[in-house]
Structures are given as structure tokens and as C-alpha cells.
Amino acid sequence: xxxxxxxxxxxxxxxxxxxxxxxxxxxxxxxxxxxxxxxxxxxxxxxxxxxxxxxxxxxxxxxxxxxxxxxxxxxxxxxxxxxxxxxxxxxxxxxxxxxxxxxxxxxxxxxxxxxxxxxxxxxxxxxxxxxxxxxxxxxxxxxxxxxxxxxxxxxxxxxxxxxxxxxxxxxxxxxxxxxxxxxxxxxxxxxxxxxxxxxxxxxxxxxxxxxxxxxxxxxxxxxxxxxxxxxxxxxxxxxxxxxxxxxxxxxxxxxxxxxxxxxxxxxxxxxxxxxxxxxxxxxxxxxxxxxxxxxxxxxxxxxxxxxxxxxxxxxxxxxxxxxxxxxxxxxxxxxxxxxxxxxxxxxxxxxxxxxxxxxx
Amino acid sequence: xxxxxxxxxxxxxxxxxxxxxxxxxxxxxxxxxxxxxxxxxxxxxxxxxxxxxxxxxxxxxxxxxxxxxxxxxxxxxxxxxxxxxxxxxxxxxxxxxxxxxxxxxxxxxxxxxxxxxxxxxxxxxxxxxxxxxxxxxxxxxxxxxxxxxxxxxxxxxxxxxxxxxxxxxxxxxxxxxxxxxxxxxxxxxxxxxxxxxxxxxxxxxxxxxxxxxxxxxxx
Numbered sequence: 001x002x003x004x005x006x007x008x009x010x011x012x013x014x015x016x017x018x019x020x021x022x023x024x025x026x027x028x029x030x031x032x033x034x035x036x037x038x039x040x041x042x043x044x045x046x047x048x049x050x051x052x053x054x055x056x057x058x059x060x061x062x063x064x065x066x067x068x069x070x071x072x073x074x075x076x077x078x079x080x081x082x083x084x085x086x087x088x089x090x091x092x093x094x095x096x097x098x099x100x101x102x103x104x105x106x107x108x109x110x111x112x113x114x115x116x117x118x119x120x121x122x123x124x125x126x127x128x129x130x131x132x133x134x135x136x137x138x139x140x141x142x143x144x145x146x147x148x149x150x151x152x153x154x155x156x157x158x159x160x161x162x163x164x165x166x167x168x169x170x171x172x173x174x175x176x177x178x179x180x181x182x183x184x185x186x187x188x189x190x191x192x193x194x195x196x197x198x199x200x201x202x203x204x205x206x207x208x209x210x211x212x213x214x215x216x217x218x219x220x221x222x223x224x225x226x227x228x229x230x231x232x233x234x235x236x237x238x239x240x241x242x243x244x245x246x247x248x249x250x251x252x253x254x255x256x257x258x259x260x261x262x263x264x265x266x267x268x269x270x271x272x273x274x275x276x277x278x279x280x281x282x283x284x285x286x287x288x289x290x291x292x293x294x295x296x297x298x299x300x301x302x303x304x305x306x307x308x309x310x311x312x313x314x315x316x317x318x319x320x321x322x323x324x325x326x327x328x329x330x331x332x333x334x335x336x337x338x339x340x341x342x343x344x345x346x347x348x349x350x351x352x353x354x355x356x357x358x359x360x
Numbered sequence: 361x362x363x364x365x366x367x368x369x370x371x372x373x374x375x376x377x378x379x380x381x382x383x384x385x386x387x388x389x390x391x392x393x394x395x396x397x398x399x400x401x402x403x404x405x406x407x408x409x410x411x412x413x414x415x416x417x418x419x420x421x422x423x424x425x426x427x428x429x430x431x432x433x434x435x436x437x438x439x440x441x442x443x444x445x446x447x448x449x450x451x452x453x454x455x456x457x458x459x460x461x462x463x464x465x466x467x468x469x470x471x472x473x474x475x476x477x478x479x480x481x482x483x484x485x486x487x488x489x490x491x492x493x494x495x496x497x498x499x500x501x502x503x504x505x506x507x508x509x510x511x512x513x514x515x516x517x518x519x520x521x522x523x524x525x526x527x528x529x530x531x532x533x534x535x536x537x538x539x540x541x542x543x544x545x546x547x548x549x550x551x552x553x554x555x556x557x558x559x560x561x562x563x564x565x566x567x568x569x570x571x572x573x574x575x576x577x578x579x
Binding site for chain 1: 377418420421422423424426427430459460461462463464465466469488512513514515516517518542543544545547548551
């Protein structure tokens with residue numbers, strides 16, 4: 001019998017994990033966004049970032065071509081939702097070389113701009129994400145909704161610039177506290193809107209935090225600035241009936257891990273965590289085996305290695321990931337680079353099929 | 361105040377990110393008749409060297425580097441018009457920029473600061489730099505090193521294209537190419553044909569100095 005008639009659909013397998021049950025195998029969750037635009041033949045990533053219909057098609061193609069849970073991260077319209085709403089100017093990635101949204105002119109450039117800043121109503125800016133979630137839920141794709149408030153990665157890339165916010169951390173911490181509070185308040189309003197509009201069992205809020213990582217920040221600063229806001233935002237979401245959060249601890253968070261800050265953020269039950277390639281699967285399983293984990297292939301290696309090598313790297317990851325108590329998905333340690341050869345993504349799926357059977 | 365005391369105070373002010381104090385001390389040094397280049401070397405460069413080593417060891421982080429460099433530039437603004445540059449003392453020229461499509465430039469800016477302090481002549485092309493601009497600048501400025509960065513996996517492929525463009529332009533063998541940025545590795549740098557890779561800003565300065573030494577036959 002062909003394999004595709006004998007195994008769970010990847011989304012079905014993902015939902016099995018969410019219920020705390022064991023799916024038939026480890027699933028491939030490649031963190032596929034820009035790569036999906038390339039699968040559709042687009043020269044740039046702009047259409048996938050701007051138009052829900054294109055984004056949905058890209059996610060369905062990813063699911064079906066790779067038998068993968070992409071995951072369907074509803075980034076469409078995020079430029080308006082994250083940047084435009086605050087008065088920042090942005091650009092969708094229509095240039096063939098662009099890899100994501102770009103902040104062109106931030107709303108906040110001076111301390112006086114912070115004084116004038118008011119938290120906008122997110123709802124008029126959420127048309128893109130609403131449509132994407134609605135379509136994905138109807139397609140039974142279990143989408144993720146980006147909700148980034150509280151992180152420096154949000155305030156520092158949407159309201160002001162990263163260099164500015166990092167400078168102010170030492171020179172004008174009062175301004176940073178106000179910016180983070182404003183972005184947290186905004187995110188909570190986003191959550192209120194989303195929880196009223198969509199069944200909370202059908203989608204998952206997702207956040208990520210590259211600027212908050214220990215590549216740029218010490219653990220003490222992390223604990224003082226983003227951490228309390230993120231705890232608040234996650235808890236508010238859970239209080240609104242959201243069962244769990246999916247957090248991508250982007251880049252190097254090893255100092256925050258050592259300080260015990262990751263587990264201070266409420267993730268729900270079981271909560272989904274992914275880390276950058278700087279955090280080996282062994283560490284993840286040992287410390288966070290009670291969460292659903294995913295990872296942790298090195299993104300550049302996915303571009304440069306052969307498909308046999310990728311399959312072997314995947315096998316090693318799966319071997320460790322399967323030791324987690326709440327389930328594991330094979331994934332790239334950050335967004336899957338668009339130029340990764342499709343055969344290498346397929347090698348991940350193939351490794352899941354060959355080595356990813358859970359012990360009964 | 362002796363000049364040693366002034367240099368020490370300058371260094372302390374940079375390390376604590378006190379721009380008002382570094383500006384005041386720079387003016388004071390000129391009033392004392394001190395050589396501006398000596399003040400820059402003994403006060404500013406030394407302090408940023410300490411900061412750079414701390415950063416390399418994971419003892420200090422990006423916000424500290426940013427406030428220290430702001431304080432340092434306060435002093436440089438005062439001292440620069442009084443510095444007489446001896447071309448023989450400049451170790452080399454570096455053209456630096458963030459690859460096309462990528463607007464993440466914190467890392468590049470920190471590397472640029474350290475190159476400045478290392479005495480290099482630095483031409484900073486900024487972020488989201490078109491390939492043609494890199495090539496044009498390389499032709500015009502004849503740098504010893506072309507340094508380019510990418511912070512996201514989606515733009516890092518542009519670095520390979522940059523290496524190819526230098527070949528097409530006939531300038532590949534006239535300069536060294538070094539690359540950096542969070543998703544990169546030495547393996548990737550080698551694969552795309554770059555000459556060198558640096559995992560962080562302090563290492564970038566060391567790598568650049570090494571490339572120059574090798575170019576000049578110093579090993």
C-alpha cells in the first residue's frame with residue numbers, strides 16, 4: 001500500500017500531539033514561509049506576505065508536497081498590523097533579494113516621539129491576518145497567529161529601531177519600559193479581537209524574539225525589560241481561553257535558559273517551544289521535555305548539504321527529540337531559507353517516515 | 361591633571377558611556393596641549409579594546425557597546441580636526457555594508473566602530489546595499505577588504521552573489537572578502553568562496569588585521 005494511504009495527515013498528527021496523544025510518527029514542521037513563495041514560482045516573497053489567498057495556497061502546497069505541517073503562520077498583512085498601525089512606514093518583500101518585511105521609517109525616533117505615542121486600535125489593521133486565519137481554519141490547517149507584544153523584537157522593529165531601543169536600555173530605560181508596555185497593551189487588544197472572532201481551539205498564538213536573545217542582551221537585562229511583559233501577555237491570552245502558546249526562542253538564548261527564564265513564561269498545556277540552532281536538542285529535551293518541542297536543523301546547512309546529509313542530520317535530531325515526553329516535530333532552527341533545495345525538505349519528511357516512529 | 365590621569369578618566373568615561381564627560385575631557389586634552397592622536401589611542405582606542413574583549417568573552421552586550429561607542433564618538437568629534445593622519449599608519453581600507461534585501465545593521469555598525477578604532481579607513485555603505493553599489497565602491501576606493509553581512513537566512517545567499525560579482529567585475533583578486541552575520545558559519549563562507557568569516561565584532565577586527573598582515577607578507 002502506498003505510504004500516503006497508511007499514515008496520518010500532518011495536521012492531524014499535529015493535533016494528535018496537542019491532545020497529548022501519540023501520532024503515528026514525528027512530523028516535519030519546516031518553518032516554511034518564504035520558501036513556500038518560491039515553491040509557487042514567485043520571484044519575490046511579497047505576495048505571500050501581503051495576500052491571504054496566496055499565503056493559503058503556499059501553505060497548502062507545502063503541506064501536500066512535503067507532507068509537512070508548514071506551520072501555517074498567518075503573517076499576511078503583518079506590515080500593517082505591526083508597523084503601519086503605529087505610524088511606521090514599511091515595505092513588503094517585493095524586491096527579489098528581500099527576505100521579510102522591512103521597516104523603512106519608524107514612528108518613534110526621539111524621546112519626544114515616545115511622549116506622544118498612543119496605543120492604536122489594532123483591529124482596523126488586522127484584515128490580512130483575519131482573512132488568513134479564517135481561510136486556514138476552514139481548510140483545517142490549524143494556523144498560528146503572530147502576536148508579538150512585549151518583546152524588544154516587536155517594539156524595536158515596528159515602533160522604533162533596534163539600535164535605538166538597545167541604546168535607550170542603558171541611557172533611557174524609562175522610554176524602553178513605556179515602549180514595551182505600549183506594545184504589550186497592543187498585543188493584548190489583538191488577542192481580545194482574535195479570541196472573540198475565532199474558536200480558540202482552532203488556532204495558536206505565536207511569538208518570536210531575536211532581538212531579545214543573548215546574542216544582544218544579557219540575562220539580567222532580559223529579565224528586567226521583556227520578560228515581565230511577555231509573562232503578562234501570555235497569561236492574559238491563557239485567561240482569555242487560549243489553550244497554549246507557540247514560542248520561537250530565536251537565536252542564542254543560552255543565558256536565559258541557564259537563568260531559568262524560559263519556564264517562567266506561561267505557555268499553556270502543553271505549550272510549544274522551538275529554539276535557534278545554538279540550543280542543541282539534547283538541552284531542549286533535558287530542560288523542556290514537558291513541552292512540545294521542535295527543531296533543530298541548522299538553516300544554512302539545509303542550503304549547503306546534500307539531501308543524504310540532511311536526512312542524516314534529521315535522523316540524529318529525531319533520535320534525541322523522541323526522548324521528549326510531550327512530543328517532537330522535526331524543524332529548521334529558524335525560518336526555512338527560501339533557496340533550500342526542495343529535495344532537502346523532502347529529506348526531512350523522509351527521515352520522519354523512516355526514523356520517526358514513536359515507541360508504543 | 362597629568363596626561364595619564366586624563367587618559368584613564370577618558371577610558372573610564374567611555375566604559376561607563378558618559379558622552380558629556382568624554383567630550384569635556386577631549387577639550388581639556390587640547391587645552392593641555394596633548395597630541396590629539398595620542399589621546400585618541402591611549403584614551404579611546406584602549407577603552408574600546410577593553411569593551412571589545414569583554415564582549416568577546418560574553419561579559420558585556422550590545423547595549424553597552426552602543427553607549428560606549430556613543431561616548432567615544434563624543435571625544436572623536438572634538439579630537440578629529442586636530443589629528444594629523446600619517447597614511448603610512450593606516451593599516452588598510454575596508455568597504456563594509458549589509459547585503460541587498462537586508463536591513464539588519466546593528467552587527468555591521470558595531471564591526472564598523474571596531475574597524476574605525478583599529479585605524480582602518482572605513483567606507484560604510486549602510487544597509488540593504490545593492491550589488492552594483494558594492495562593486496562601484498570597490499572600484500572607486502580600491503579597498504584591501506570588502507566586508508559584507510547578512511542577518512537572516514533569506515538574504516545570506518546574496519553574499520555568494522557578491523563574490524561572483526567581484527569576479528565578473530575583474531576585481532576579485534585585488535581584494536579580500538570577509539563575511540559575517542548570525543546565520544553564517546566558516547563552512548558557509550568557504551563554500552561561497554569568501555576569504556574569511558568572523559563570528560562576532562571583536563573577531564572581525566582580528567580577522568581583518570590578519571588578512572592585512574597576510575597580504576603584506578607578515579604571515
